[in-house]
Amino acid sequence: MHELSIASSIIDSVTKEVKKHDVRSVYEIKLRIGELTAVVPDSLRFGFESLVKDTFLEHTQLTIETSKIEGECIDCKRGFTVENFNFICPHCSSKQVDIISGNELEILSIEIEK
Ligand SMILES: [Zn+2]
DSSP: OHHHHHHHHHHHHHHHHHHHTTOSEEEEEEEEEEGGGOOOHHHHHHHHHHHHTTSTTTTOEEEEEEEOEEEEETTTOOEEEEOTTOOSOTTTOOSOEEEEESOOEEEEEEEEEO
């Protein structure tokens, strides 16, 4: 399961981060996930919750924000939002498209209690 290993690496990085700062508990972890990663937020949340049981992250709220895939046409240089994985320029129908964003999987913030 893809999401479980992602949840595990998120927990690893959060754990590393809070250890540096002598933190007792974490209120909230905010994530941003691009649509292109094909990560299912509910599965990720489920994986996270099963992994943090009986750890200091057990009561941490996981907030997941998804971001759209943004493309830029190589032919007409115009930007657009990719809907339904349709990677064709809506302005000139070119298939030469650069992906600008949508592939991110990042921790936006960690809310802590000292
Ligand atoms: Zn175009």
